[in-house]
Amino acid sequence: MIEKLEFLLALARERHFGRAAEACGVTQPTLSAGLKQLEESFGVLLVNRGSRFQDFTPEGQRVLDWARRIIGDTRAMRQEVQALKHGLTGRLRIAAIPATLAMIETLTTPYRERHPAVQFTILSRNSKEIFQLLDNLEIDAGVTYLDNEPLGHVAHVPLYREHYCLLTAADAPLGNRDKVTWAEVAHVPLCLLTANTQTRRIIDDLVRQAGGDSQPTLESDSMVLLYSHVRTGRWASVMPARMAATLGLADVVRAIPIVAPEATHTVGLVIPARQPMTPLTAALVAEARRVAQI
Amino acid sequence: MIEKLEFLLALARERHFGRAAEACGVTQPTLSAGLKQLEESFGVLLVNRGSRFQDFTPEGQRVLDWARRIIGDTRAMRQEVQALKHGLTGRLRIAAIPATLAMIETLTTPYRERHPAVQFTILSRNSKEIFQLLDNLEIDAGVTYLDNEPLGHVAHVPLYREHYCLLTAADAPLGNRDKVTWAEVAHVPLCLLTANTQTRRIIDDLVRQAGGDSQPTLESDSMVLLYSHVRTGRWASVMPARMAATLGLADVVRAIPIVAPEATHTVGLVIPARQPMTPLTAALVAEARRVAQI
DNA sequence: ACATATCAATAGAAATCTTCTATTGATTAT
DNA sequence: ATAATCAATAGAAGATTTCTATTGATATGT
Numbered sequence A, B: 001m002i003e004k005l006e007f008l009l010a011l012a013r014e015r016h017f018g019r020a021a022e023a024c025g026v027t028q029p030t031l032s033a034g035l036k037q038l039e040e041s042f043g044v045l046l047v048n049r050g051s052r053f054q055d056f057t058p059e060g061q062r063v064l065d066w067a068r069r070i071i072g073d074t075r076a077m078r079q080e081v082q083a084l085k086h087g088l089t090g091r092l093r094i095a096a097i098p099a100t101l102a103m104i105e106t107l108t109t110p111y112r113e114r115h116p117a118v119q120f121t122i123l124s125r126n127s128k129e130i131f132q133l134l135d136n137l138e139i140d141a142g143v144t145y146l147d148n149e150p151l152g153h154v155a156h157v158p159l160y161r162e163h164y165c166l167l168t169a170a171d172a173p174l175g176n177r178d179k180v181t182w183a184e185v186a187h188v189p190l191c192l193l194t195a196n197t198q199t200r201r202i203i204d205d206l207v208r209q210a211g212g213d214s215q216p217t218l219e220s221d222s223m224v225l226l227y228s229h230v231r232t233g234r235w236a237s238v239m240p241a242r243m244a245a246t247l248g249l250a251d252v253v254r255a256i257p258i259v260a261p262e263a264t265h266t267v268g269l270v271i272p273a274r275q276p277m278t279p280l281t282a283a284l285v286a287e288a289r290r291v292a293q294i
Numbered sequence C: 001a002c003a004t005a006t007c008a009a010t011a012g013a014a015a016t017c018t019t020c021t022a023t024t025g026a027t028t029a030t
Numbered sequence D: 001a002t003a004a005t006c007a008a009t010a011g012a013a014g015a016t017t018t019c020t021a022t023t024g025a026t027a028t029g030t
Helices: A002-014 A017-024 A028-042 A058-086 A098-103 A105-114 A127-135 A198-209 A223-230 A241-247 A279-291 B002-014 B017-024 B028-042 B058-086 B098-103 B105-114 B127-135 B198-209 B223-230 B241-247 B279-291
Strands: A047-049 A053-056 A090-096 A118-124 A141-145 A154-162 A164-169 A191-193 A218-220 A237-240 A253-260 A265-272 B047-049 B053-056 B090-096 B118-124 B141-145 B154-162 B164-169 B191-193 B218-220 B237-240 B253-260 B265-272
Touching (some): A002 A017, A002 A058, A028 B058, A090 A098, A090 A127, A090 A279, A098 A105, A098 A118, A098 A198, A098 A241, A127 A141, A127 A265, A141 A154, A164 A241, A191 A237, A237 A241, B090 B279, B098 B118, B098 B198, B098 B223, B098 B237, B098 B241, B098 B265, B141 B154, B154 B241, B164 B241, B191 B198, B237 B241, B241 B253
Antiparallel strands (some): A047 A053, B154 B265, B164 B253
């Protein structure tokens, strides 16, 4: 029964019988049969299909919601018993938006100190993907902005307020300043994250409000790529202050706080709205509360 | 897997492998094997046993808690799909303390009006048993006092405040009074519920505070039995006012409000603290809110 | 202290179910 | 029109579950 619900969950993720079956480690006919059994046991069609997967029926949607919950609880149960036996073990799966990648270690380092047996998987994803992964039980927690776009049905723990700074060469136009305004930044050609990221949308908004139009000279979804350009001193960028601080900068590059309008956004941990949490997640939340600066 | 968790739940109820097996509709070796598999899958002993059932290990306790939740969710899921198909169907199981039995119809009658396909099972139980039944998923809701003894981990909906009255013959010592005090009641020989009920404990307390000692001339766990004695006019009793009002009284018997000290206790619905509720339970809660007088 | 009863575990056979491979039928893409 | 993709089906092999019958251990009663 639980295994059948796993089939359903996989199908929701993959939207394809064959791939869902593979994800579950069974063959396609096995998955088909499993779903058929579910449907028979409920007496309702759960999946609309005509020679290929189409979508879930309304009943299928409801069962899917319950399946997520039931499977989440089942995993939490196993984890908890495991923790009672051997302390915290297993793999903690986190996804973070690129702008926060450099601060994740402030969570994982003390976490590992306390629970050395825990292993980590950390993915760089945009915020929309993070919420999808959370919904599908594919990650235990996410790190993203809390106050910008509506949160899904998740709980959250604030971590810190983000400020932005202009990264530019000391000998560039604004390079000798102690602080700059968004109005000034609006005229600098920048290297920025691609437009499917929240950080980019935030920066775009601020630039636009200051009268600019933000046509970046270079855009990428990789922070390392942006960083490697900026450190040459030949490109400018706007980055979260924490990111700039953590990465460290070459001598030729200066990180200049952008001060007006004062624009801060809250970065925080997002976790599934389940009570009780899994032990691994609970420990992460405890760490987040310790590390939180707000 | 879910079936195995059902085994565990049955064992917690019955504390006996054979009876638990019977409750699950399997033989004892099947249940034993099922539990052994659970233990192997967790890698932990769940049940302490030496030639007979002893108790659950700490891990077993935790698994038991999760099992209740997971199985509760599984049933809720089935119920919800069923409700999507055919509207509300199935059996709503309620347990109520004897003092409230006469008011249950104020819930069930409008409920049935709205959802004619739903069937009811209503048990008369004391409050301790009600909470056990709730914990074991054997009932969907209970009706009991909310403010007297500590509630388990349940949610609740207040229904009304209970007042008490003295039932006695018109020609008995206090029979001509419009109201009486607990101090006066303390001297009347009464027919009361047995001491394992909350109602009795409440009355005992009030009588004792008024200086009496409550040695009932007759006690029973059956309201019908008490009622049949009282209606002869040859016995006196203290009953919740609602009960007296609902049952109706023979001409010779009067129901006299007991006014001082003003003693009211809240009667309410108690339901498992699960979100979301099962559809059957949700409908009952809605009805309770409608009927509630407080 | 001995006999009896109760209880859960075990052994082994029978039955059920699950899963697989191979194929089909239907639809979509080229 | 042909090929490719996808999910359902058929049928055999394999795994699991469940049963009956029994054992071994502990408790109960005489």
